[in-house]
Amino acid sequence: MKNIKLIEVPSEVGAGTRGASLGIDAIKIAALDFMSSFFIHFPSEKIQHENKLLFEPIESPYAKRIKGVITMCEKVSKAVAETIKSNFFPVILSGDHSNAAGSIAGVKIAKPQSKLGVIWIDAHADLHTPYTTPSGNMHGMPLAATIGEDNKESSVHDLDSDITKCWSSLKNIGKISPKVLPEDIVLVSLRDYEKEEKHLIDKYDIKVITTKEVRNKGVEQVIRQITRYLSDCTDIYVSFDVDSLDPTISKGTGTPVSNGLREREAEDLVSKLMQNRKVCCLEITEVNPTLDKENLMAEIAFNILQRSVNVLLMS
Secondary structure, eight states: OOOEEEEEEOOOTTOSSTTGGGHHHHHHHHHHHTTOOGGGSSOEEEOOOOGGGGGSOOSOTTSTTHHHHHHHHHHHHHHHHHHHHTTOEEEEEESSGGGHHHHHHHHHHHOTTOOEEEEEESSBOOOOOTTTOSSOOGGGOHHHHHTTOOOGGGOOOOOOHHHHHHHHHHHTGGGOSOSSOGGGEEEESOOBOOHHHHHHHHHHTOEEEOHHHHHHHOHHHHHHHHHHHTTTOSEEEEEEEGGGBOTTTOOOSSSOOSSOBOHHHHHHHHHHHTTSTTEEEEEEEOOOGGGOSTTHHHHHHHHHHHHHHHHHHHO
């Protein structure tokens, strides 16, 4: 049985649409609506956010609020590292996906010798860098930061020295870079990415499992495939971005993309991944209740959270 600790990160400085910082409270309200006492059963830590930066002018169009993202990732990495070192399993609920660069750093700080695998369940690759980004939003960059990649060969922007320095700090959080090798990443339900990201996927032959593949093969077979693919890894971090879900189910996320996972597929996938003893950290991210009807996305996220934690408690 694993000891669970919840880490709440209500930060949305890396997102392009406002509202993701409210996602954690929306998930808690979903729990109340389901008459669930889930949130009183586990110790939890709330990370102080930097959302005040959203009221300030943007310093760089190619790395919006990157200084706030660095601050958040440093705080998250410390919390995750301390949680793992205290023999707790961190379950992270975060506002926007840029925080994941901090979560992964935290796993590596706690387990510096580990060969860390990443299962990234997301409509997007999040492999942009300040050199390639079409939006400047930092939640499109955490995986690139994690693998220590600039992707200068696909560069479309010239960066000033300040942003170059900031990007370097983000890549080097925990003084380890790269934290993950590209061949130890699996992108699940990926369906919306730019040619600059495709360049990296092709260059490193990053493993992609499409929604169609999940549907045709079934969750069990896909999990076996992922487990085999990451068999060399000693530890695995799982990130679930709710935009991996199909927007016909719920629009409660900042960047919805059609042809996503069904609710049951996502729930089966995430919870069954938790049976793998190498999994040492789970993150659920990008719930935005301001874009939703009747808090539906938060309810789905809560079901996935509750079922996954139940599996961890039994393993």
